[in-house]
Every structure is written in C-alpha cells, then in structure tokens.
Amino acid sequence: MKRYFGLIIITLALLTACDKVEPPYVVSDTGGGNGEEVIQKVLLEDYTGHDCVNCPTAAEEAHNLHNIYGDQLIIMAVHAGWFARPIPEEPSLSEYYGCETGEAWYNYFQAFANPIGMVNRVQTSPGNHLVEWGEWGSEIAALVENTPEAKMSIENNFNTETKKLETKVTTQFLATQNDPFSLMVCITQDSIIGGQKNNDPNVGETPLIEEYVFMHVLRASMNGDWGESLTDAIEVGTDYEKTYSIIFPDEWIPEHCHVIAFVYNEADNTILQVEDSHVTD
DSSP states (O other): OOOOOSHHHHHHHHHHGGGOOSSSEEEEEOSSOTTSOOOOOEEEEEEEOTTOTTHHHHHHHHHHHHHHHGGGEEEEEEEOSGGGSOOTTSGGGOOOOOOHHHHHHHHHHTOOSSSEEEETTOOSBTTBOOEEGGGHHHHHHTTTTSOOSEEEEEEEEEETTTTEEEEEEEEEEOSOOSSOEEEEEEEEEOOEEEEEEOOOTTTSSSSEEEEEEEOSEEEEESSOTTOEEEESSOOTTOEEEEEEEEEOOTTOOGGGEEEEEEEEETTTOOEEEEEEEESOO
C-alpha cells in the first residue's frame, strides 16, 4: 500500500479533500508547484514477470526504497518478455499483465535479465541504461538531491459511468535545455492478485506464491510507446499542456490506478522529471 510522506503531499491532501465529493472525480497532483518548493522525483522501472523466481525479491527492494524516499520515488513495474508470458498449463500463471508499450521498452532497452531496472533511464555506461536490482538504491540516492530542471502537474477527470479518463499534464522547464524533449503518459495499477514464482522464503511461499499482490503494474500508454514531442525549442517558464483520454477496460479498477507522466531527453532517453497521480480520490 502506498504510503504518503512529506509536507507537500499532506498539504495538498488537506487542501483538496473537501472538494472531492462525488463523481466524476477530478484529481490533481502538482509535484511541488502552486508556490511550493519543486522537488526532483525519480522513476524506478522494474522489469519483471510472474515466471521470474527472483523478481519478488526485487519488488520487495523497490517497496523498501519507496519507504525511504516516499513520493519522491515513483515505481513502475513493467511485465514484459519471456518471464511475463501467460502459461496456460499453470492456471495461476495464465494471465498476462503486460502491454504493447512495455514490450517495446523491454526490447529497445534489452531488459532481458529479469529482475532488472532503470532509474530515470540514466545511462550507467555508454548505451546502457539498465541497473541490477541490488544497485537501485545507490542510483536513486545519486539523483534525488539534484536541482530539478522541470516541474509537472497532472489533473485527472474520471467518469465512473463511461469509464473514460481525461488527463491534463502540464510541464514547465526551469532551466535551459538544448535537446528536444518528449512527454510520456502511462497508466499503472496496484493490487492485482495472481500467481508469482518465487525462490525467496522471506518474501513468501516457494516455489510459487498463489495469491501474490502485484503493485505498480504498467497497463498502457495514453500517448504511444514513446510519447509525444513537446517542442524542438524549449522555453524556460512556458507551460506545455497536453490532454489525453482513455476508456478503462473492465479489469482495470480505477481506485487502484495511477497516471504516471514523465519528460525525457530524446537524445539519450534520460528522464528529467516525473509525476504520479491517482486516477480517483
């Protein structure tokens, strides 16, 4: 379960609680905007799958890191590739939790050795963005104290009758940028129950956890596999607003879903800033 840390998040919750009375739900997260200090947030992408026996241990590490950094760390679990394939002969492993966008990323970044991840898609060596799960903590620690060069806000409007989500993402650059940047907007879902292979008794049953709780699962992109280019010439202080919509399928539970948006450098894929917002209150 997601825990909330920091005065910024508490203040936002108090300010908005009285306004959210009935659907359609309108949820907004500003990432330190509205006069508050802007903070650098970090995206941890955990490439995983239910056939990966070491992946529950990595997911537990991601959970522990979130306990340390709170909402400054945003997690996305990308189920893709061989370890995420449905296994029909094993009923608890017959589901597929991946999506086209996750598969595209998995292949592009060659995230084949699950569990493995990326931290703000920073290159750890020329041409390589991947980080072993045991090194996630040190990579995150090296980034969280950076001076933010962008701030983002997300406003969600979810209609419970039509199951349509409309999301407006606003990005403002705080420092001059010489490269073009793209905006990526995704949906993740928490609390999906299914089977997960496991070899770590400290995490759960071995060799299979029958009712594993999958968190932060990437469900879909709202704007393509690689997002949308914002502009070729970034202007500091300008609000770049983009609006997208998506219809939720029945298996997506809106109360468990989040919108994750990030801006990244098109030249090297490095993420400049990332933001997260609940779909509903």
